[in-house]
Ligand SMILES: Nc1ncnc2c1ncn2[C@@H]1O[C@H](COP(=O)(O)OP(=O)(O)OP(=O)(O)O)[C@@H](O)[C@H]1O
């Protein structure tokens with residue numbers, strides 16, 4: 001076998017960076033939207049909102065039982081059909097791979113985040129709600145200032161863990177012919193025949209990012225434990 | 231015209247009307263009758279101690295007074311607001327009534343100062359600056375102003391409970407409710423909390439306090455209410471209640487509390 005030659009990696013750094021940027025952007029969007037939606041789904045269940053709670057439970061159960069790649073396909077093919085039926089007189093309205101990825105990942109992650117937040121909500125003692133009530137705080141302000149900040153603290157290591165998995169899952173967008181880091185690498189690898197170098201380099205990038213994030217998880221866990229001991 | 235005439239105190243109905251009125255209050259937990267036709271009045275400035283055996287409904291009663299629990303029958307009027315499903319009255323009562331819990335229930339993610347400022351700012355709409363001044367005033371009063379920047383977990387139980395009292399006072403309540411405020415404390419910390427409460431009673435705060443601290447009851451109570459099985463069995467001045475309880479159940483209870 002020929003010598004490893006990483007020049008192919010360095011020669012194509014801008015293209016790889018472009019791929020990585022998309023991976024990071026998708027992770028960030030799915031994280032932000034997924035957290036907002038997930039918090040909503042968790043609150044619907046926690047507050048036992050009539051109908052809303054059942055819908056949220058059903059949604060979470062459904063999404064969690066389907067592989068992400070299948071959800072991606074669904075969205076890519078079904079949403080244009082649905083949009084077309086609604087607004088375009090039956091002709092499909094393609095929304096494009098990028099939007100499909102953003103929407104699908106957000107909706108998918110929301111289900112997972114909501115489960116984490118739901119468990120976190122249960123960990124806050126009844127006394128916290130009662131104290132807030134006795135102080136005349138409204139339900140909204142109770143959650144906003146008393147309950148959710150505590151939930152975020154307790155769950156932040158697990159949330160971050162889930163986000164690391166999300167970052168790795170973003171490589172699935174290759175099925176939509178989008179170019180994330182893995183996608184960029186595989187295109188280059190095929191063009192130049194330098195598969196080993198390319199995939200080693202990509203693995204190294206994932207390793208560095210995920211290890212850094214794991215360190216952060218460990219730090220958050222220590223901080224949470226400190227808080228509990230205090 | 232004499233400008234130095236003292237302005238007459240607002241007498242009239244507002245002053246004369248009792249702080250708390252309960253009429254035939256009954257509460258069920260499922261089929262279990264936790265409160266059974268309770269009638270009780272608390273005058274303004276009065277300190278009422280509620281005692282009774284475990285499970286007699288003391289907590290339930292006190293928690294109905296700011297509608298953390300809802301009663302099923304009868305009437306509860308607090309500070310002129312009748313407690314029904316009307317959210318406006320509930321909010322008003324909760325603004326005017328402070329509550330201190332056995333387990334402190336401070337907000338662990340907020341500093342002592344933030345604990346004291348949150349409700350005045352968010353529920354009363356007071357400016358942060360004024361809320362901070364009020365908070366420091368009451369933290370000084372419970373003698374822990376130097377802990378303002380710490381988190382609840384960094385304080386002793388006695389200090390936490392005093393913060394909880396200060397936090398309630400920051401809402402400028404007219405009535406204070408206490409549910410066994412010293413039961414979760416190590417013995418050496420009970421006194422510092424009771425002293426704070428004695429001071430409060432001395433200033434004329436209307437207080438309803440569930441406690442088994444009989445020495446404290448003797449010292450500050452205007453009236454002791456004895457409950458058993460969800461009902462008020464007897465109520466009397468502490469002198470008479472402790473020396474000559476009328477009912478056999480109260481005598482039995484006092485034997486057990488005092489040993
Ligand atoms: N949320 C609830 N659901 C069902 N039963 C309850 C509930 N809260 C209280 N009870 C019951 O109601 C009765 C009165 O309870 P409460 O807490 O008022 O008693 P207490 O006098 O405060 O007792 P303790 O001295 O132990 O605090 C008890 O038998 C208790 O088991």
Ligand SMILES: [Mg+2]
Nearest residue numbers: 288289290410
């Ligand atoms: Mg009790």
